[in-house]
Amino acid sequence: MGGAPEEVLTNMYPTVKDNTEIMGFIRECGVGTWHEEQMDAEYKSAHLAPADSCGKQLVFSIRKSSGREDSSQIAAVWIIGANETWSRSMDPVYSFPFISRDYGAPLPPEGIGNPMNIFAAGIVIALALTGIGYIAMRRMKKQ
Secondary structure: OOOOHHHHHHHHOHHHHHOHHHHHHHHHHOOOEEEEEEOOOOEEEEEEEOOOOOOEEEEEEEEOOOOOOOOOOEEEEEEEEOOOOOOOOOOOOEEOOOEOOOOOOEOOOOOOOOHHHHHHHHHHHHHHHHHHHHHHHHHHHHO
16 A cells, blocks of 8 residues: 555545544654554454654554444544553543444443333333223223
8 A cells, every 4th residue: 555654544444534533643643654453353453653752552443344434433442652552451532332342232322221221111111001001991881
């Protein structure tokens, strides 16, 4: 791949331009070099070394099943010290809202609640509707 590292990166992953954390890092530190590593079957990571000695490096995870223009393509972003070794267990500075921290199944949006609570609420609603239906049928028989 020819061209400047930043240009190659943004051509390969256009959604990088829309990510505040990544573009902030690029504005502050530049892009010296970058490479990709395989994380698992669903994700790979991109590792950006700075163009200058800003003392940081950036890593972001890429959801391989998403399209080039898909805003969920970048699943998480980490900014770590220049001499640190990146680990998935580190806290990201950005995480796409529908992707779980362990990069497993998508999570519901924030505030939706525990699935068991949703299931229990569904049962309560079903019982309430059954009771209302029963009362309505009894009233119709009395008339």
